[in-house]
Amino acid sequence: MTMIIGEGAEDINIRMPKDIYDNSNHESTFNVYLTVVVRDNKGRVIRTHRQRSHSPTANFRTAILPEQWYRETGTSASWTNTSGTTNTIISIPDGSHSLISYPNSNTNYQTYLVGIMVGSGQQSNPESAYKLAAPIANGTGAGQLIYQPPTLPSQIMINGNSAYFYIEQTYVNQSGGTVTITEVGIVVEVYITKYTGASTATYNQGNILMWYDVLSSPISVPNGGSVTIYFTFMVNP
């Protein structure tokens, strides 16, 4: 904690130097972990890998911005889908606004988790990433993996002051050779509805990369084996 009192601190625009932020004593309030479990063709665990995941994308930021930002700035935010198409999220002050689709009894446009995508490339700036550098296709061809559906959490687990949930997805290698994973990303299909006066229209935003990580070491999946990837999101770890 920092306290400044007196005339020396009268500058209304005062900004503290970054190093006053005491990282050594900082209790991180939110962390994300990536866990990878590789199994051979008999289902035996042959490798595990853990690392800190720390790479939300700019798309993720757009997805959580509250209406105050649109109202105050009068501008639009945007995101770019995995096809490279950039769509804007329009602002509220002119009476128009965009909202994310929600399940209902009448007309449904599913905004849903497509899955944890895996790839064999890498890119250095996760914030600006909108797709994997070299996505591994779903299939049994050379270099491909069979994507099983992702498993969504049903609850948030509480452990003391900590709370967490995780997403998991398994991939089976029937390609005939070893497949190596070097990058992973969470992709969500998004629909938004634009309200303009009394009219509404719903737009498919496509597959949006929300989170992206390069693995700290490549993961090789043997032919006939499988790999399961877990993303754990935790507060107050």
Next chain:
Amino acid sequence: MVTPDLMSEEDITKLIMPDNLPDEQTFKAYVEAKIYDKEGHVIDYRRQPMRSLTQYFLAFLSIALLGTYSGSSSTTAQSLLTNVLGMPSKQSSNGSADIGYSWSIQLGSGTQSFSPTLNSLAAPIANGSGAGQLTYGQTIVSYSGLTINVSVTVTNYSPTTINVTEIGLIGSIILEYDSSSNTYASATFTYLFSYDTFSPAVTLPPGAIATFQIVLTFSG
């Protein structure tokens, strides 16, 4: 790390929730307060790490990470929205239904032990000019890169000194739907996203103005 033998499912479960790892933090957050007296002089400045996010913040983030539906052909909400946030599995509507968000900062004069299921401040300071009240300005949200700033300016128009001992980031999810023939209605679901305390208390004498800011930085 290589494990040559079988690993039990129990061991794998432990891996999913690992201990501290020597890597860059995912997220940093701090709480800041600047207090000016009625002449505009800075009389106090605080900056401290944020320590306490709730399960509701986590469930809110799940909207961006999991979407709102439980699957590609589902017509029901993913479980964290219903089980944690208490939102409807399926909103009754004559057309589509959609959600947006609103954030604000709430100040309080009480204290309480933190729990990730905490859903309110111990003693919220009401908006007004009466005894023990503060006049809240608009909540301002800005961002730069992956840093999101949320701030509010409050003024003590009451005749007495007010001590602020707690601060919370409040998040609302606004669910809009078509109630009848293109007539839109909305339902608002409000949660406590974070809870932090000031020790010693932030003191606002009569006429004082204070800006409270919560800064959330994703590492990127």
